[in-house]
Amino acid sequence: MTERPTHAGPLRGNLPPLSLHVPEPRFRPGDIVDYSHLPIPAAGQQMRPDEGCAAADTHPLCNDLIRVLDADHRAVGPWDPRLDAETLRQMLRTMALTRAFDDRMYRGQRQGKTSFYMKCTGEEATSVGSAFALARDDMVFPSYRQQGILIARGYPLVDMINQIYSNRADRLKGRQLPIMYSARDFNFFTISGNLATQMPQAVGWAMASAIKGDSRIASGWIGEGSSAEGDFHAAMTFAAVYNAPVVLNVVNNQWAISSFSGFAGSERATFAARAVGHGIAGLRVDGNDVLAVYAAAQWAANRARANAGPTLIEHFTYRAEGHSTSDDPAAYRSAQEREEWPLGDPIMRLKRHLVALGEWSVEAHEAMDRELVDEVKAATKEAEKNGTLGHGLHHPFHTMFEDVFEELPWNLREQSEQAMRERRIKWPDWKE
Amino acid sequence: MTQEESPVSLHDAPSRRLNMIEAINDALTTMMARDPDVVIFGEDVGYFGGVFRATAGLQAKFGKHRVFDSPINECGIIGAAVGMAAYGLRPVPEIQFADYIYPGLDQLISEAARLRYRSAGEFTAPITVRSPFGGGIFGGQTHSQSPEALFTHVAGIKTVIPSTPHDAKGLLIAAIEDDDPVIFFEPKRIYNGPFNGYYDKPVEPWNRHPDSAVPEGYYSIPLGKARVVREGQALTVLAYGTMIHVAEAVCREKGVDADIIDLRTLVPLDIETVEKSVEKTGRCLIVHEATRTCGFGAELSALVQERCFYHLEAPIERVTGFDTPYPHSLEWAYFPGPVRIGEALDRLMKA
Numbered sequence: 001m002t003e004r005p006t007h008a009g010p011l012r013g014n015l016p017p018l019s020l021h022v023p024e025p026r027f028r029p030g031d032i033v034d035y036s037h038l039p040i041p042a043a044g045q046q047m048r049p050d051e052g053c054a055a056a057d058t059h060p061l062c063n064d065l066i067r068v069l070d071a072d073h074r075a076v077g078p079w080d081p082r083l084d085a086e087t088l089r090q091m092l093r094t095m096a097l098t099r100a101f102d103d104r105m106y107r108g109q110r111q112g113k114t115s116f117y118m119k120c121t122g123e124e125a126t127s128v129g130s131a132f133a134l135a136r137d138d139m140v141f142p143s144y145r146q147q148g149i150l151i152a153r154g155y156p157l158v159d160m161i162n163q164i165y166s167n168r169a170d171r172l173k174g175r176q177l178p179i180m181y182s183a184r185d186f187n188f189f190t191i192s193g194n195l196a197t198q199m200p201q202a203v204g205w206a207m208a209s210a211i212k213g214d215s216r217i218a219s220g221w222i223g224e225g226s227s228a229e230g231d232f233h234a235a236m237t238f239a240a241v242y243n244a245p246v247v248l249n250v251v252n253n254q255w256a257i258s259s260f261s262g263f264a265g266s267e268r269a270t271f272a273a274r275a276v277g278h279g280i281a282g283l284r285v286d287g288n289d290v291l292a293v294y295a296a297a298q299w300a301a302n303r304a305r306a307n308a309g310p311t312l313i314e315h316f317t318y319r320a321e322g323h324s325t326s327d328d329p330a331a332y333r334s335a336q337e338r339e340e341w342p343l344g345d346p347i348m349r350l351k352r353h354l355v356a357l358g359e360w361s362v363e364a365h366e367a368m369d370r371e372l373v374d375e376v377k378a379a380t381k382e383a384e385k386n387g388t389l390g391h392g393l394h395h396p397f398h399t400m401f402e403d404v405f406e407e408l409p410w411n412l413r414e415q416s417e418q419a420m421r422e423r424r425i426k427w428p429d430w431k432e
Numbered sequence: 433m434t435q436e437e438s439p440v441s442l443h444d445a446p447s448r449r450l451n452m453i454e455a456i457n458d459a460l461t462t463m464m465a466r467d468p469d470v471v472i473f474g475e476d477v478g479y480f481g482g483v484f485r486a487t488a489g490l491q492a493k494f495g496k497h498r499v500f501d502s503p504i505n506e507c508g509i510i511g512a513a514v515g516m517a518a519y520g521l522r523p524v525p526e527i528q529f530a531d532y533i534y535p536g537l538d539q540l541i542s543e544a545a546r547l548r549y550r551s552a553g554e555f556t557a558p559i560t561v562r563s564p565f566g567g568g569i570f571g572g573q574t575h576s577q578s579p580e581a582l583f584t585h586v587a588g589i590k591t592v593i594p595s596t597p598h599d600a601k602g603l604l605i606a607a608i609e610d611d612d613p614v615i616f617f618e619p620k621r622i623y624n625g626p627f628n629g630y631y632d633k634p635v636e637p638w639n640r641h642p643d644s645a646v647p648e649g650y651y652s653i654p655l656g657k658a659r660v661v662r663e664g665q666a667l668t669v670l671a672y673g674t675m676i677h678v679a680e681a682v683c684r685e686k687g688v689d690a691d692i693i694d695l696r697t698l699v700p701l702d703i704e705t706v707e708k709s710v711e712k713t714g715r716c717l718i719v720h721e722a723t724r725t726c727g728f729g730a731e732l733s734a735l736v737q738e739r740c741f742y743h744l745e746a747p748i749e750r751v752t753g754f755d756t757p758y759p760h761s762l763e764w765a766y767f768p769g770p771v772r773i774g775e776a777l778d779r780l781m782k783a
Contacts, residue, residue: 022496028479115570115760166761174761177572193574194532195504228503230535258480259501332480389570394761404756411725415754422771 023262025333033336040342043067043289044077051302055281055309062272062282065316068291069349073356079295081133085359091132091290092350092360093368095124098148099347100372101157104380105164109178109325113388114164116178120145122288122320122338125346126251127221128152129293134219134247134301139209141189141202141220144179145251153186157376161383166394169386173395173402196222196229199248203238206246206304217245217304219297224271224314225256228264236312240278245304247297248312250274251287253319258332272314280310287317288343290350317343397423445647451638452623455597455646456486456562459604460524462650464494467522470608472499474509474526474562483528484564484623506536513559514543522558524608530565530617531577544613545588560607560614565593566674566721567758568621568631568767576758578722583615584699584731590614590655591698595622595676596643599696602653610655619673629678629769658702660709664689667715667780670706670732672696675719675768682773688781690717698728703735710736714745715780721768724752746783749776 027033046066049057070076083091102119109117120127127148134140140149150160159171163181166174172182182190189205192198202220209216222232227250239246250271254261264271275282281303285296293315300311318341322329354360387393401408401416408416423430450458463470472487478501481488491499502509506527513523527533533540544557567576583591592607592614594600600618607614621627625635638644661676666689669679676694683690691709695701710716716736718729729750736748751768759766 020497022478022500024496170761175573175757175759177574177760180572193572194534226504228505228508230505230507256475256504257483258476259504263501263503265503326483389761397762397765400754400756400759400762400765411755415724415756418772419754419765421775422769423765425771425775 023260023267025260025262027334027337029330029332029334031334031336033334033340035340035342038342039065041065041067043070044080046077046079048078048299051299052306052308055275055279058281058283058311059276062275062284062314063270065284065286066292066296067286067289068295069289069353073349073352075291075353079292081291081295081298083291083294085354085357087132088350088354089360091128091294092347092354093372094128094152095148095290095347095350096369097372097375098124098128098151100369100376101147101151101160104376105161106325108164108380113384114166114178115389116325117164118144118179118324119321120147122341122345123251123253123315123317124148125290125293125350126249126287126315126317129290130219130249130297133294133297135216137187137216138301139187139189139202139205139216139218141198141205141218142191143195143198143221143223143226143251144191144193145223146221147179147181150181150183150186150188153188155181155183155186155188157379158382161380162386165383165386165388167383167387167389168393168395169383170395173399195226196231198222199232199235200238202248203235203242203244203246203310206244206310207238207242210242210245215305217247217301219247219249221249221251223256224250224252224254224261224264224266225259227271227274236274236278236280239310240280243307243309245307246310247300247304248310249315250312251315251317253317255319255323255329255333257323257327260333270314272312275312280312282312282314284314284316286343287315288346288349290346291353445649445651447645447647449639449644450597450646451625451644452594452597452600452618453484453486455601456604456618457488457490458646459601459608460487460490461493462601463524463605463608464490464498466650467608469520469522470498470524471516471521472524472526473502473512475502475504475528477501477526482526484620486562486618487526506532506534507539510536510539510544510559510561513561514539514547514557517557517559518555522608524560524562527561527563529575530563530579531574533561533563533579540583540589540613541586545586548612549588556611557613558611560604560610560616562604562616562618564620564623565617566619566621567763568627568674570760570763571758572760573757576763578720578753580615580617580698581722581726581728584728588612590700591617592655592696593617593619593673593698594696595619595673595694596626596641597638597646598643599653599659599694601646602651603655603696605650606652606655609652614655617673621674622677626677627674628681629767629773630681631764631767631769653696655697656700656702657696658705659694659696660705661692661694662690664691665713666690667717667777668693668706668709668713669717669719670695671719672698673721675721678769679717679719679773682770682777685770686774686777688777701735703739706732706736707739710740711743714743715783716740716744717749717751717773717776717780719751719768719773721753723755724750725755727752746780749780751776
């Protein structure tokens with residue numbers, strides 16, 4: 001090692017030495033969880049500015065929390081979207097289906113049917129509520145936990161499972177990690193395993209729609225943890241500069257694998273407040289209140305479609321399960337957090353609201369849950385006919401070399417032949 | 433181990449059986465204790481101890497000011513490391529997967545790699561960027577890449593890849609002590625055992641492998657020194673990381689008397705050991721998992737052709753991953769495994 005200077009700088013009067021701040025979450029494994037420090041305003045108390053308002057008029061909402069469902073399960077206040085009971089039941093069913101699907105796929109991974117899975121338990125309202133508010137032809141640039149949008153748009157469960165199993169019927173030819181869906185026909189952009197890249201892309205799609213005088217808008221999705229990436233800040237800058245017709249969603253589920261939201265800056269400001277410095281509209285919404293999510297998404301979509309500019313929405317929610325099947329949250333956070341989460345469970349809250357309206361019952365809910373379990377089970381059986389990961393029923397070898405370029409160059413043609421030869425050597429009796 | 437690379441006493445030093453993760457953790461612990469300027473940070477490395485557990489226990493031992501979590505921002509992680517180095521620290525940032533290093537490339541390529549040159553030595557970047565790389569864990573295209581050639585192409589960065597727990601510790605210590613920026617790629621497929629490419633057979637754990645004996649305390653293995661894994665006469669194998677174990681197993685299975693060279697450091701490259709071996713055997717097989725075109729094998733092949741041409745008795749063979757992204761379900765069809773290596777060995781021996 002070379003000589004290095006000593007690090008003691010000059011003393012400056014009686015100033016204490018500098019000290020580095022490293023954020024620390026309130027609760028670690030075994031801790032008693034008390035969320036009384038979290039300001040949870042009463043439902044219905046938040047003002048709802050006009051959709052075409054000056055961006056600054058929304059900025060008080062960046063430090064508030066838009067809530068519709070109150071403690072008595074009523075929908076209250078100016079953000080109540082006044083949806084009919086049938087739409088509410090559809091939203092409930094979509095959220096419950098998403099959860100049933102997650103449960104089954106998680107078990108499938110544990111049974112060795114695939115390599116990886118990610119649940120969105122507790123966060124279903126963020127994607128399902130938004131999907132109901134967006135138009136079907138609005139383009140979604142998802143992160144990896146928006147399966148609720150795909151399900152809400154009616155993408156076939158069998159196709160999702162084929163992708164998760166990386167089997168012969170996988171539309172993505174077994175190339176992508178499970179849950180990294182792509183569904184162009186459903187206006188759902190191909191999911192990247194790299195974080196935050198989709199945010200500037202969402203803005204670019206929205207800019208293109210504006211360049212072409214279209215009426216469609218884009219919606220981008222990111223977790224609070226990856227909002228630390230430069231891509232997020234690039235997206236905000238471009239959205240602001242070009243007044244792009246885009247809704248940028250930050251799902252603040254409190255945890256990015258083992259890092260709590262403080263490592264993305266939540267100790268200093270809310271994520272919605274990122275809108276303030278950029279001069280764009282910002283909303284902070286109770287992410288476990290599907291009516292509030294719907295109302296915020298609808299507000300932002302209408303604003304974008306009216307050429308009034310982009311909106312940043314922070315969905316304040318909680319990641320009830322691990323980051324993925326490769327994660328064990330018991331190693332870094334208190335198990336009590338999930339039980340104590342002050343915003344409750346999104347499915348239970350909508351269910352109680354519908355029951356309070358006299359439009360639903362405990363029995364109907366139980367029957368629905370049974371139906372959904374059967375629906376997912378049937379889809380799983382159907383998908384398993386096409387194989388599960390590692391059981392031989394994968395896409396043909398030559399497909400590995402397709403789509404690198406539009407046309408197969410000489411080197412890939414040679415390598416494709418090499419792969420076939422290797423297969424014949426290893427499995428002489430193989431038939432494609 | 434050859435003699436010139438290690439203190440005479442190292443063989444006799446008390447050692448423990450460690451897997452590669454434990455050896456890396458041991459190296460970090462050793463350097464944290466030795467040098468108060470060493471700091472470690474990255475995504476999930478603090479309280480949790482890293483998604484692969486490489487930094488487990490370090491925060492509890494050395495405190496939050498020396499081992500801490502970072503925002504999910506690789507540009508920030510590497511940029512902050514450059515700034516800390518400018519102050520005089522010796523940062524050891526972790527990038528959780530090599531596949532996620534790209535947002536940090538400007539800070540690495542335009543900054544860390546050139547600080548010494550552009551400031552005529554006023555500022556340096558004694559940074560070691562640790563990052564798991566390589567496939568074989570069903571990680572799909574974003575958890576499997578081998579981007580080493582992107583870094584070996586950059587003037588001013590050293591690239592180190594260990595293949596055993598013993599080497600991982602000694603090389604990581606040398607990398608941390610080095611005054612230039614070092615990319616330290618850890619082959620994640622061999623974190624827990626010396627995977628030999630026969631994926632349908634159970635993997636042996638490290639503790640049955642002689643190179644899992646890791647000396648206690650401080651030792652370093654100089655950067656730029658290759659390791660002769662096995663001496664032989666028939667041909668030379670140039671490889672690094674996971675592929676050392678695959679090449680070794682295939683040569684053993686086929687009874688090929690190979691001279692197997694573990695490069696350990698790609699830049700600076702131990703060209704003497706390479707030349708000596710190829711001059712002896714006259715045949716050369718280069719193996720890496722990364723894509724073929726412009727892979728590090730292309731550089732090795734050019735060097736061997738330029739410097740050993742009159743000793744060559746057969747065309748140089750390159751065995752590599754295919755020029756496609758790493759596929760999920762066809763992972764083992766992609767991986768340069770025993771069949772691909774075996775065919776190349778046959779061609780070399782027949783020529």
